[in-house]
Amino acid sequence: MKKGRDLFFFTTCRTLHKTPNSSNSITATAFHETMQSSDHNSSHSQRYSFNPTLNWNPQLHNYFINAYGSDHFSRISSALTRPSRYSCIRVNTLCSTSDAVIEKLRSTVKEKLNGSDCEDVDDAVNPLKEDLDSDSSLLFKCKIPGLDYVVFVWGSGPHHVDYGNVAPKEVIVSRKCAEAVLRGAQVYVPGIMACSAHVEKGDTVAVSVAIEQQGSDGGWSSGMTRGIVLQGSETDPYYLERNGLYIGQGTAMLSRAGMFRVTEGLGVDMKDRVYELHSFHNVLEGEIFLQNLPSIIAAHALDPQMGERILDMCAAPGGKTTAIAILMKDKGEVIATDRSHNKVLDIEKLAAELGLSCIKAFKLDALKSVSQRNDIDTCHNNATNDVKNQVSSNLQVERMSPLVTESFKTETLEENGKGEKAREGAYPSKAEIRKSMRRARNGPGRNQSGGGRVDISKGFEPDSFDRVLLDAPCSALGLRPRLFAGEDTIESLRSHAKYQRRMFDQAVQLVRPGGVIVYSTCTINPGENEALVRYALDKYKYLSLAPQHPKIGGPGLVGSCEFPDGYAEEWLRPGEEDLVQRFDPSSPLDTIGFFIAKFAVGSKDT
Numbered sequence: 001m002k003k004g005r006d007l008f009f010f011t012t013c014r015t016l017h018k019t020p021n022s023s024n025s026i027t028a029t030a031f032h033e034t035m036q037s038s039d040h041n042s043s044h045s046q047r048y049s050f051n052p053t054l055n056w057n058p059q060l061h062n063y064f065i066n067a068y069g070s071d072h073f074s075r076i077s078s079a080l081t082r083p084s085r086y087s088c089i090r091v092n093t094l095c096s097t098s099d100a101v102i103e104k105l106r107s108t109v110k111e112k113l114n115g116s117d118c119e120d121v122d123d124a125v126n127p128l129k130e131d132l133d134s135d136s137s138l139l140f141k142c143k144i145p146g147l148d149y150v151v152f153v154w155g156s157g158p159h160h161v162d163y164g165n166v167a168p169k170e171v172i173v174s175r176k177c178a179e180a181v182l183r184g185a186q187v188y189v190p191g192i193m194a195c196s197a198h199v200e201k202g203d204t205v206a207v208s209v210a211i212e213q214q215g216s217d218g219g220w221s222s223g224m225t226r227g228i229v230l231q232g233s234e235t236d237p238y239y240l241e242r243n244g245l246y247i248g249q250g251t252a253m254l255s256r257a258g259m260f261r262v263t264e265g266l267g268v269d270m271k272d273r274v275y276e277l278h279s280f281h282n283v284l285e286g287e288i289f290l291q292n293l294p295s296i297i298a299a300h301a302l303d304p305q306m307g308e309r310i311l312d313m314c315a316a317p318g319g320k321t322t323a324i325a326i327l328m329k330d331k332g333e334v335i336a337t338d339r340s341h342n343k344v345l346d347i348e349k350l351a352a353e354l355g356l357s358c359i360k361a362f363k364l365d366a367l368k369s370v371s372q373r374n375d376i377d378t379c380h381n382n383a384t385n386d387v388k389n390q391v392s393s394n395l396q397v398e399r400m401s402p403l404v405t406e407s408f409k410t411e412t413l414e415e416n417g418k419g420e421k422a423r424e425g426a427y428p429s430k431a432e433i434r435k436s437m438r439r440a441r442n443g444p445g446r447n448q449s450g451g452g453r454v455d456i457s458k459g460f461e462p463d464s465f466d467r468v469l470l471d472a473p474c475s476a477l478g479l480r481p482r483l484f485a486g487e488d489t490i491e492s493l494r495s496h497a498k499y500q501r502r503m504f505d506q507a508v509q510l511v512r513p514g515g516v517i518v519y520s521t522c523t524i525n526p527g528e529n530e531a532l533v534r535y536a537l538d539k540y541k542y543l544s545l546a547p548q549h550p551k552i553g554g555p556g557l558v559g560s561c562e563f564p565d566g567y568a569e570e571w572l573r574p575g576e577e578d579l580v581q582r583f584d585p586s587s588p589l590d591t592i593g594f595f596i597a598k599f600a601v602g603s604k605d606t
């Protein structure tokens with residue numbers, strides 16, 4: 001990309017700090033003392049607060065301002081730093097109902113959130129809420145037609161946390177750990193980066209987050225060596241940077257020494273949180289699944305019917321796959337593919353947990369989803385030599401894409417870490433066989449989840465699916481809470497867009513005429529959303545945007561964007577905006593940033 005001239009003007013954002021009020025009637029000394037003490041209180045409360053600002057790459061910042069306008073983007077950016085103030089539960093309607101789940105959760109949820117201030121949350125999720133009696137006010141059934149299998153659980157925040165008047169003992173956690181804590185998780189030992197001296201088990205500690213900073217070499221890191229001793233003074237690493245980045249306080253479950261000696265377990269039991277959200281870890285397993293509302297809507301928009309053959313192209317961990325299977329009442333065939341071996345195991349685990357048998361998960365690179373002629377020949381060769389196990393219920397896959405399930409074969413076909421497959425289709429060397437035998441003796445190693453086998457597909461026949469969901473890998477710039485975005489650049493966003501188009505090209509070939517494609521992302525980037533729609537409609541004349549049900553997201557972006565290097569991005573054209581759903585994190589629905597487009601596939605002969 002050309003440097004220098006920028007197409008968009010820069011807008012500098014300033015954070016306004018409140019100054020303490022003074023009274024005219026106060027004496028000079030008292031005024032001085034009051035000001036000193038209020039200065040101290042004010043700076044103390046500003047420091048020990050949660051008021052993060054998301055820092056963007058300047059070019060990206062300008063791009064988003066161009067797309068959304070300065071005020072709107074600032075609201076989006078701020079919304080991204082905090083979690084949605086409610087949890088969304090999808091009920092497995094094959095074994096339970098929303099009412100039964102609400103009844104079972106009522107006591108736990110009440111115990112947890114009783115007494116918290118939920119008024120602002122009420123406003124935030126009001127568009128979704130049924131008028132229920134106050135007794136059940138923390139749990140409610142979704143009122144969107146057709147989505148009564150969704151249950152919302154109120155959380156609350158931001159809360160003022162009282163860290164005391166003197167500098168508290170502290171624990172600093174990694175950014176990812178902090179994002180999880182803001183969603184309701186506890187602080188586990190691996191997430192702890194630093195701790196004050198003399199912290200003993202049972203001490204109250206303030207928890208703050210170390211966000212990545214840019215080094216002189218341009219790279220990003222938290223700049224913190226794990227185990228560092230905090231003095232509670234400005235000499236602490238990133239002391240100033242952690243101003244306003246306190247996410248709550250809790251009880252140390254280990255002494256300082258213990259925190260850096262053990263490798264797992266609870267480090268801090270969070271007692272007062274800036275955001276209170278219920279954690280549903282291990283709760284009603286098999287009966288419920290915690291999922292963002294837009295993700296549930298994406299599966300619903302696909303409108304899968306019983307008996308159909310559906311492809312979920314980038315399926316792991318299987319949230320939408322299982323939503324689709326349940327909508328089909330577990331009747332038909334849901335093929336779920338992902339390029340990661342371990343993630344395919346996750347899909348299988350989730351399907352088993354939810355008792356779904358119509359899901360078949362395969363390891364497959366979505367860029368190679370359409371089977372090639374020579375794959376058929378290779379497959380037949382492999383079939384005679386290697387294939388131990390084929391999925392007999394899937395005749396098409398059996399014929400076109402025999403599945404390799406022998407363990408050494410699976411492992412030698414693992415990706416090489418750069419998203420490329422190592423010598424796919426080649427026979428294993430003696431070294432690989434030795435390695436495989438060694439693994440069989442010693443266990444799977446830490447990168448293999450339990451060493452489970454997965455089925456590998458070589459792709460599927462064109463026009464062989466009724467519906468295809470492409471929930472594409474993306475920049476994820478809609479996920480909340482997000483405390484860091486510095487590494488994303490115009491170039492990285494463009495490369496996501498390129499990758500998504502190539503996947504979409506595969507999806508188009510796989511769906512039959514008369515079928516449906518749903519494309520979704522969890523990013524606010526129009527280049528991966530509206531621009532993909534434009535690409536699809538311009539390239540494939542037989543595709544048209546189809547109305548979606550339910551439709552609660554906002555309209556898409558109409559317009560275009562030209563970059564200094566000549567790259568142009570066209571978004572939607574007038575009339576198309578209401579046919580997509582764009583979930584805006586700053587809107588009253590308070591969801592993650594998400595995008596859904598649904599395409600009807602016409603006759604491919606035209």
Ligand SMILES: C[S@@+](CC[C@H](N)C(=O)[O-])C[C@H]1O[C@@H](n2cnc3c(N)ncnc32)[C@H](O)[C@@H]1O
Pocket residue numbers: 295313314315316317318319320321337338339340343364365366367471472473474
């Ligand atoms: C947005 S996540 C999918 C989430 C999933 N649909 C759900 O609702 O649970 C994107 C997934 O795409 C997978 N992925 C990335 N590149 C891929 C490729 N080339 N082929 C297949 N899967 C890919 C990633 O492993 C990741 O699991």
